[in-house]
Amino acid sequence: MRTDLTRRTLLKGAAGTALVAGIGAPAVLRAQTSDVIRVGHLTPLTGFLGPLGEYAVMSIKLAVDQLNEQGGIMGRKVELISEDSVNPSTASSKAQRLIERDGVALIIGEISSASGLAIAEVAGRTKTLFVNTGCNSDALRGADCNRYMFHVEGANSMYVKASGQALLRDGMIKGKKLLSLTADYAFGHDLYRVADRFVTQNGGEFIANDLVPTDATDFSAYILRIRQAQPDLVISNLAGNQITSFIKQYREYQLPFPIAGFGFDTALAWGAGAGAMQGTWPCIWYHTISTPSSQAFTKSFSERYGKPPENQAWGEFVAMNAIARAMEETKSTNSDDLIQHMEKGAKFDVLKEREGYFRDWDHQLINEMYTMTPKEKGQMSDQWDLMELSAAVPGADQELEVIAPSKEENACTFA
Structure with missing residues (x-):
């Protein structure tokens, strides 16, 4: 009887805290007990942007597999949950579900600027990091900018x-x-x-x-x-x-x-x-760039998929590795910790001659x-x-x- 009451009390307390915070209880419980780091990935796999989304999925799977082969992040396995974002409405609902139900530490991806804005609104509301890898609209870095959104993709x-x-x-x-x-x-x-x-x-x-x-x-x-x-x-x-x-x-x-x-x-x-x-x-990137890291990425991607990566694949690969590095350096998966760290302007390899960095005032990746x-x-x-x-x-x-x-x-x- 005492064990059962204690368990109910704990569940009720966790659920209550989650509701007050605006986050579903399953996400909170999973985040507290999980020994993995979950990464949500949203990108269009159908429609006129579908051909680009295919490269995005291939690349982030490669990046996650490589990280896990090297021991994961902070010794924890990275678990990828990748879905078709379809349109802004679907992107918004799936972002909410990834955060509240699946307990992801962050969301990476998107190509459509309209869908990117929808994801960013969810990210801002839930205080969850969103790294944009394919949306170009200047408005996302301007009038619609969001402290919880970073941009690997170049602005228009x-x-x-x-x-x-x-x-x-x-x-x-x-x-x-x-x-x-x-x-x-x-x-x-x-x-x-x-x-x-x-x-x-x-x-x-x-x-x-x-x-x-x-x-x-x-x-x-x-x-x-x-x-x-x-x-x-x-x-x-x-x-x-x-x-x-x-x-x-x-x-x-x-x-x-x-x-x-x-x-x-x-x-x-x-x-x-x-x-x-x-x-x-x-x-923004091409597979013939001759830097060692760029050619290593091209070689790994080509051997796995039978064709070279294109620039959308570059965006996913750079984003995943930049976040992994930030987590290792902060020893944290907390969005606010990662944001504060990346706003300091530390430079990192972006598979080009010169290193890149995120600006603190609009979170745009600055690179060649x-x-x-x-x-x-x-x-x-x-x-x-x-x-x-x-x-x-x-x-x-x-x-x-x-x-x-x-x-x-x-x-x-x-x-």
């Missing part, structure tokens, strides 16, 4: 400035008329806003901005409007497999107007195939980026070797924050 401003510098060098912006095709959702709207600001500041002009539904597959009407408008440069502010479809169809029309992108993922170039790519595109142009078929070593990588941006003699959004451009105030 970083992609625009990286690609924009190459276009300025080639005389493609100043005094030129540009036409944009923009993905019709949060990411695309934010990307066009940032792109328009950059182009205007540098003497160019957008003469049109066509919004493209995320499920669009036929771009013939858009391409005909491009032919009628006769721009000096066509800009892709598209997302996911929209880019693959547009590139392939644009090539078929053989229009004389050059194209470039302010947002890009290398899996989309692979989807288009050799001969379809053209123009200048931004890139690149631009890419397509290779001729005779220059390709294999089917994945489609693009030629530029030198790192910013240059070695410049501060890394040159391409990042400034406080004046993108103010963030943590509650």
Whole structure:
């Protein structure tokens, strides 16, 4: 009788504490007794972002397996719970469930900026760390910033400035008329806003901005409007497999107007195939980067999956290892402890020449980026070797924050 009452009292007390804190009792009990560190992973595996989500899942599984082979984190095994986020509503409910039912220490992932915002709201409410690996919207680092959200993925401003510098060098912006095709959702709207600001500041002009539904597959009407408008440069502010479809169809029309992108993922170039790519595109990481850690990652990923990793895979791998390091250094899985530690600006390996670090005022990872142009078929070593990588941006003699959004451009105030 006494043992039973004691057990009931403990359960009741834990459940009561959990309800007061706004967290389900199972999560609290599991967190208190578990000898593993649970990591929640959310990313879209269906829809127009699905091809990128597949790389995200493969990469974070590889990262977790490698950590466990090395003894885990603080001697504790890492347990991964990875799910399809589908859309903002689903992302929000699954984030809540991962935290309250499964007792995850943090959530990593996402690609859709709209879904990323939904996850961030849950993370802020439950005071749970969320590391964004694929959402680009400047608003997530600005008006919608959140103390419990960090960003491994580059902001739209970083992609625009990286690609924009190459276009300025080639005389493609100043005094030129540009036409944009923009993905019709949060990411695309934010990307066009940032792109328009950059182009205007540098003497160019957008003469049109066509919004493209995320499920669009036929771009013939858009391409005909491009032919009628006769721009000096066509800009892709598209997302996911929209880019693959547009590139392939644009090539078929053989229009004389050059194209470039302010947002890009290398899996989309692979989807288009050799001969379809053209123009200048931004890139946050590419599998040909020759640093030892980058090549080790590429080798491990390729041996396991039969193809090289692309930039979304880079985001998951860097995020998981950065968090593992922070946990080891703080000897804690507590979100507030990890946030305080990462806000100190410690530098760490991001599989590039220069180390990266998180800024304390918007939690953006500051690191190098690149631009890419397509290779001729005779220059390709294999089917994945489609693009030629530029030198790192910013240059070695410049501060890394040159391409990042400034406080004046993108103010963030943590509650």
